[in-house]
Amino acid sequence: MTTVGFLGLGRMGAPMAANLVGHVDRLLVHDISDAAVGSSLAKGAEAAGSAAALGERCEVVFLSLPTPPIVRAAAAEVLSGGSPRILCDLSTSGPKLAQELHDMAAAKGVASFDAPVSGGIRGAEQGTLAIMVGGPEALWPELEPLLAHIGKPFYMGETPGAGQVTKLANNLLSLAAIATTAEAMTLGIKAGLDPARMIEVLNAGTGANSATRDKWPRAVLPRTFDFGFSAQLSLKDTRLALDEARAMGVPLPTGERLAALLDRVLATYGKDADFTEMAKVVEADAGLDPER
DSSP states (O other), X not given: OOEEEEEOOSTTHHHHHHTTTTSSSEEEEEOSOHHHHHHHHHTTOEEOSSHHHHHHHOSEEEEOOSSHHHHHHHHHHHHHHOOOSEEEEOSOOOHHHHHHHHHHHXXXXXXXXXXXXXSHHHHHHHTOEEEEEESOGGGHHHHHHHHTXXXXXXXXXXXXXXXXXXXXXXXXXHHHHHHHHHHHHHHHHHTTOOHHHHHHHHHHSTTOOHIIIIIIIIIITTTOOOSSOBHXXXXXXXXXXXXXXXXXXXXXXXXXXXXXXXXXXHHHHOTTXXXXXXXXXXXXXXXXXXXX
């Protein structure tokens, strides 16, 4: 049992933090939103007051934040307050930043892990996230039991960014499933097929994927487009993957097309668009009314 800090209580961070309550001696939290902190306190956490206080008072500090610049600044603030044993970034922030965090933390004698998660808000709430982890193997036995309360952790190796590369690969596949499912469904709808019946058939056949099993039934068929992950963050993740691929000399033509599709979603439906609205763009291109 340890004193754990959690920085970032957004739609993913809040339920992940809540799943740690009762499994550590103390859980200290911080967020720029006082309401988010208050909600976490109601579940049994304690307010740290600042990111620096987490570094000063906690042995392990988790970060769950939206973009690499925010992660970088927050990590620096945590480390300015003291030296936790472990700094663990649960955000999807890319392998380049993972290396930066490793160097920044090592200068303070702190071990850095990158541990991005997959599974969405429902997975965060239910503690069933897939967690892809890179970091020092010697401290993995200390971190793994904590992550096990958040989801299922997979140790990917000691290289900083090992978890991040795994997550970027996962996200490419997930987004490709949305885009391809949108095309297949549009084909069927234009032919006069019932979309709900199509999804039922696809899920019984070899075309089944994460989009047909989850995203269409929850957010596309009912036309709510509220799955809970923004097109803006999806585009950020895709661009991180493209940047890393270019650095390694790996062509990602499908990734380029996904980025272009997400750009169109944001241009058409605004900065708060859900990533499932990729389907609306595909439908509109085929002459269907996406607002039907």
